[in-house]
Amino acid sequence: MNIFNFTKTELEEYLIKNNFKKYNATQIIEWVYQKNINDFNNMSNISKKLISFCDDNLFFKLPKIIKKEESKLANKYLLELDDGNKIECVLMFHDYGNSLCISSQIGCNMGCSFCESGRLKRVRNLELYELSGQILSISKYENIKIDYVVVMGIGEPFDNFENIKRFISVVIDNKMINIGQRHLTISTCGIVPKIYEFADLCTGVNLAISLHSPNDELRSSIMKINKVYNIKELFKAIDYYILKTNRRVTIEYIMLLDINDDEKCAKELAKLLKGKLVYVNLIPYNETSNFTMKRSNDFKIKKFYDILKMNNINVTIRKEMGSNLSAACGQLRANENKF
Numbered sequence: 001m002n003i004f005n006f007t008k009t010e011l012e013e014y015l016i017k018n019n020f021k022k023y024n025a026t027q028i029i030e031w032v033y034q035k036n037i038n039d040f041n042n043m044s045n046i047s048k049k050l051i052s053f054c055d056d057n058l059f060f061k062l063p064k065i066i067k068k069e070e071s072k073l074a075n076k077y078l079l080e081l082d083d084g085n086k087i088e089c090v091l092m093f094h095d096y097g098n099s100l101c102i103s104s105q106i107g108c109n110m111g112c113s114f115c116e117s118g119r120l121k122r123v124r125n126l127e128l129y130e131l132s133g134q135i136l137s138i139s140k141y142e143n144i145k146i147d148y149v150v151v152m153g154i155g156e157p158f159d160n161f162e163n164i165k166r167f168i169s170v171v172i173d174n175k176m177i178n179i180g181q182r183h184l185t186i187s188t189c190g191i192v193p194k195i196y197e198f199a200d201l202c203t204g205v206n207l208a209i210s211l212h213s214p215n216d217e218l219r220s221s222i223m224k225i226n227k228v229y230n231i232k233e234l235f236k237a238i239d240y241y242i243l244k245t246n247r248r249v250t251i252e253y254i255m256l257l258d259i260n261d262d263e264k265c266a267k268e269l270a271k272l273l274k275g276k277l278v279y280v281n282l283i284p285y286n287e288t289s290n291f292t293m294k295r296s297n298d299f300k301i302k303k304f305y306d307i308l309k310m311n312n313i314n315v316t317i318r319k320e321m322g323s324n325l326s327a328a329c330g331q332l333r334a335n336e337n338k339f
């Protein structure tokens with residue numbers, strides 16, 4: 001079994017079941033995650049019996065980086081998994097720290113009409129070691145500390161909820177990856193029942209919602225999920241998350257030319273968000289040759305931004321992190337597989 005596929009609790013249970021002590025799990029975890037030791041024989045404070053057991057039953061395996069595209073503000077990586085499937089993640093260099101955007105599934109079934117990732121249907125969910133392995137592989141490869149993680153790459157995280165829960169426990173555990181919960185964000189297109197479950201976990205992890213439209217008619221036309229959970233149901237769940245956690249929710253809004261970027265949409269969005277503990281991230285669309293949708297022009301984006309501001313909505317325009325990269329999420333993988 002892959003050592004990176006255990007949470008702390010799971011490793012404790014596994015070792016106890018095999019007649020070792022609960023604290024042995026913490027010892028091993030400290031060697032693996034804090035001292036970067038990938039050989040049980042080099043773990044000097046564990047017994048010969050435990051070393052031999054671990055050697056016989058556990059191994060170390062992380063996703064392999066097979067391609068890297070670089071720009072000044074961001075790097076994009078293609079990683080290969082054991083079964084030959086490929087995923088991608090993006091490392092962004094902000095003035096406040098390094099932020100890694102990771103994938104949660106191989107492909108995605110949510111079918112958002114503007115999304116390169118959604119064009120590649122879900123093959124399978126990512127396992128725990130493939131989720132956390134993106135952080136571990138990139139930080140090791142670049143020899144850097146990753147300060148922030150956003151689960152916003154290929155896939156819908158709440159469609160892989162059980163592994164995302166385990167992933168959260170590994171990321172925020174101070175003996176494991178040790179990235180504070182406030183530095184971890186999970187982004188969903190709006191699987192409402194999972195938003196309630198996520199809120200009930202009370203982990204302090206941030207929630208981001210891919211909204212992209214202020215009304216049901218438009219949202220249903222670009223995001224299939226809205227036909228299952230409409231905006232009213234979605235905001236009931238968002239309100240519940242805010243009530244439960246007192247955390248601000250990020251509202252992601254991709255700016256699509258002449259689709260969702262006019263004054264009417266901006267005013268409608270301002271009305272929808274009025275008085276809520278939210279913050280809007282306006283995202284200039286990354287055009288790809290597979291879709292006819294275009295990026296809103298700077299004038300329209302600025303106008304949209306101004307309307308939200310005038311209505312006292314917290315809003316920013318996402319900085320574009322290097323247009324020479326295969327920028328749209330899913331694009332590097334698609335290019336590699338020649339879809």
Ligand code: SF4
Pocket residue numbers: 108109110111112115116117118119153154155156189210
């Ligand atoms: S935007 Fe997110 S949820 Fe929608 S298809 Fe793309 S990856 Fe899936």
